[in-house]
Amino acid sequence: MAEVILQGINKNFGETPAVSDLDLVIADGECVVLLGPTGAGKTTTLRLIAGLERPDHGRILIGGYDVAKEAPAGRDVAFVFQQYSLYPHLSVYDNLAFPLRSPARRLDKNEIDRRVREVARMVRIDHKLDNRSTRLSGGEMQRVAIGRALVRRPAIYLMDEPLSSLDAKLRADLRLELKRIQKELGSTLLYVTHDQIEAMTMADRIGILTEGRLAQIGTPREIYSNPANVHVAARLGQPHINLFPANLLPDSKIPAGTQTIGARTEHLDITLGGHVNAHVAWVEHLGDQNHLHIRLGDCKLTTLANPRLPVKPGDPIGLALRNPLYFGADGNRVV
Amino acid sequence: MTDTSSTSLGEAVARAAPAPIASRIRGLSDRSMAWLFITPAIALLLAVNIFPLIWAIYLSFTNFRANRPNAALENVGLSNYSRVLNDPNTWQAMQTTAHFVFWTILLQTLIGFSLAYLIDRKFRGHAFWTTIILVPMMLSPAVVGNFWRFLYQPQIGLFNHIVSFLTGIPPSSFEMLGSVRLSPWAIIIVDTWMWTPYVMLICLAGLRSIPDYIYEAAEVDRASLWRQFWSITLPMALPFIMLAILFRGIENFKMFDMVTLLTGGGPGSTTEVASITLKREAFESWRTGRASAFAIILFVAVFGLANIYVKALNKVKQR
Numbered sequence: 001m002a003e004v005i006l007q008g009i010n011k012n013f014g015e016t017p018a019v020s021d022l023d024l025v026i027a028d029g030e031c032v033v034l035l036g037p038t039g040a041g042k043t044t045t046l047r048l049i050a051g052l053e054r055p056d057h058g059r060i061l062i063g064g065y066d067v068a069k070e071a072p073a074g075r076d077v078a079f080v081f082q083q084y085s086l087y088p089h090l091s092v093y094d095n096l097a098f099p100l101r102s103p104a105r106r107l108d109k110n111e112i113d114r115r116v117r118e119v120a121r122m123v124r125i126d127h128k129l130d131n132r133s134t135r136l137s138g139g140e141m142q143r144v145a146i147g148r149a150l151v152r153r154p155a156i157y158l159m160d161e162p163l164s165s166l167d168a169k170l171r172a173d174l175r176l177e178l179k180r181i182q183k184e185l186g187s188t189l190l191y192v193t194h195d196q197i198e199a200m201t202m203a204d205r206i207g208i209l210t211e212g213r214l215a216q217i218g219t220p221r222e223i224y225s226n227p228a229n230v231h232v233a234a235r236l237g238q239p240h241i242n243l244f245p246a247n248l249l250p251d252s253k254i255p256a257g258t259q260t261i262g263a264r265t266e267h268l269d270i271t272l273g274g275h276v277n278a279h280v281a282w283v284e285h286l287g288d289q290n291h292l293h294i295r296l297g298d299c300k301l302t303t304l305a306n307p308r309l310p311v312k313p314g315d316p317i318g319l320a321l322r323n324p325l326y327f328g329a330d331g332n333r334v335v
Numbered sequence: 336m337t338d339t340s341s342t343s344l345g346e347a348v349a350r351a352a353p354a355p356i357a358s359r360i361r362g363l364s365d366r367s368m369a370w371l372f373i374t375p376a377i378a379l380l381l382a383v384n385i386f387p388l389i390w391a392i393y394l395s396f397t398n399f400r401a402n403r404p405n406a407a408l409e410n411v412g413l414s415n416y417s418r419v420l421n422d423p424n425t426w427q428a429m430q431t432t433a434h435f436v437f438w439t440i441l442l443q444t445l446i447g448f449s450l451a452y453l454i455d456r457k458f459r460g461h462a463f464w465t466t467i468i469l470v471p472m473m474l475s476p477a478v479v480g481n482f483w484r485f486l487y488q489p490q491i492g493l494f495n496h497i498v499s500f501l502t503g504i505p506p507s508s509f510e511m512l513g514s515v516r517l518s519p520w521a522i523i524i525v526d527t528w529m530w531t532p533y534v535m536l537i538c539l540a541g542l543r544s545i546p547d548y549i550y551e552a553a554e555v556d557r558a559s560l561w562r563q564f565w566s567i568t569l570p571m572a573l574p575f576i577m578l579a580i581l582f583r584g585i586e587n588f589k590m591f592d593m594v595t596l597l598t599g600g601g602p603g604s605t606t607e608v609a610s611i612t613l614k615r616e617a618f619e620s621w622r623t624g625r626a627s628a629f630a631i632i633l634f635v636a637v638f639g640l641a642n643i644y645v646k647a648l649n650k651v652k653q654r
Binding site for chain 2: 050051052071072073077078079081083086087088089090098099103104105147148
């Protein structure tokens with residue numbers, strides 16, 4: 001395990017910038033999750049660290065060494081791809097043993113066997129070691145792919161949306177599993193996803209990427225409650241944060257220069273039978289809670305509500321803000 | 336429901352909706368229409384493929400001679416088969432064929448796969464070179480046979496002069512097509528020249544079917560290029576290579592046209608592959624019955640071998 005440092009990384013594909021001026025420090029034993037929409041440069045960042053792409057500018061240090069000139073094999077990284085990148089003609093056992101059998105490592109047979117079986121137990125695939133890797137379900141294949149990364153003890157594990165092709169139940173299980181394994185091994189992990197639940201639950205720190213730039217990096221708590229700009233605020237929160245013009249709701253505490261107000265469920269107070277300034281447009285019943293769609297002037301807001309709140313479409317309600325997020329004309333926070 | 340009401344209902348439906356094609360041609364159901372359409376094709380197939388096959392099987396048990404069609408036909412049982420199988424010429428021809436098939440397949444697979452591997456590197460202009468390499472395959476075997484006869488000509492042939500240029504052996508001191516030792520290789524060279532591109536094309540399809548990320552995973556896993564080749568490239572392209580071998584094997588087992596044009600089976604019978612022996616038996620000795628028996632034996636042999644091979648191929652594919 002080692003510290004990984006990216007300094008001023010730039011990477012263009014032809015005319016299109018994929019990553020711009022990226023600075024990132026991943027501490028030893030830390031789990032950093034990169035979150036961002038498609039095309040934000042998440043995968044490119046991973047591939048740059050792995051050496052599958054070369055940066056146009058900038059330095060990459062793994063464990064204090066500049067690895068710019070090293071091929072992927074020389075970098076001591078393990079990579080889990082989004083697709084099941086198993087060796088299709090090999091058994092599960094041989095797939096797991098593949099990285100260990102590299103002549104560069106010179107491990108003896110018993111040691112390989114011990115580590116393969118240990119990792120197979122960890123990712124719960126030990127009952128299928130003799131199966132052909134093509135005869136597995138999607139979830140099993142991805143476990144093998146993760147196992148193949150874990151069987152080594154690299155400086156850093158790089159994982160590119162490893163759970164995105166799995167169904168919801170399996171995704172939740174493997175997410176917990178991965179976090180447990182990462183804690184257990186104390187491994188350095190850079191994890192890419194566009195799923196905010198994965199990011200919130202797994203990360204020690206979350207980095208938000210937009211258009212190849214690191215918009216903000218911090219603990220999940222910080223990123224959620226203290227976003228630097230509109231883009232970051234929009235990445236987290238379910239339902240999506242409500243953004244509306246500052247003059248829509250009268251609020252004496254609005255700081256100067258505020259253009260947009262961002263309000264999540266916890267920033268909205270609903271009162272019934274008092275002052276009326278909005279209407280319920282629609283109610284979605286989710287079971288344990290309700291999605292309330294509210295019409296406020298020309299804007300539509302969505303918020304969570306207690307299912308026992310006695311409202312139906314068309315009902316007048318009173319809406320007030322409680323410490324919402326204020327954004328200026330440039331999209332940055334105004335405090 | 337009574338008969339009258341069902342008729343009137345039927346008429347009403349017929350008036351309301353456009354009539355199905357079948358009812359426009361009276362007395363024909365959709366099924367019989369289908370038969371009507373495929374019958375000509377089936378009849379043609381029966382006439383030119385199935386009937387001759389069955390007729391040949393029948394003739395192989397008789398003493399029929401095609402140059403004496405009116406002679407009395409006699410059933411000779413299995414004696415045609417036993418004569419063919421006990422004839423040393425048959426085994427000589429089989430051996431010549433096996434030699435030819437083995438070396439052409441070996442050379443074409445090795446060179447074809449190597450070319451495919453190089454082309455797959457996607458260097459600058461690889462599309463252009465692919466097209467150039469494919470040219471021999473697009474020529475007719477008759478054309479190829481004829482112009483290689485010129486190339487092999489000892490006095491004026493380009494081939495002899497190139498060999499002479501490279502090795503210093505005088506060009507008219509050897510005859511590729513006239514020498515007992517060289518003529519089998521002359522044919523192997525031409526067949527390899529013509530059909531290697533075909534093998535290359537199939538191998539290329541195999542190589543292109545391997546996704547890049549498997550190589551990337553292997554690279555991160557510290558597999559050397561050599562190990563990547565043996566543990567990824569070759570196993571994953573193997574079904575394609577085997578398919579190419581199957582096609583070339585079947586094709587070369589019945590090789591006739593090019594050998595006829597280049598050597599006609601000579602000198603002596605050094606390049607007399609099975610199909611040429613067969614042709615001599617049938618249209619020079621006019622022992623049609625015996626030739627039929629030989630043809631059936633060849634057919635069964637190729638069919639049997641191909642079947643075993645396809646089983647192996649399927650096993651490889653299922654891995």
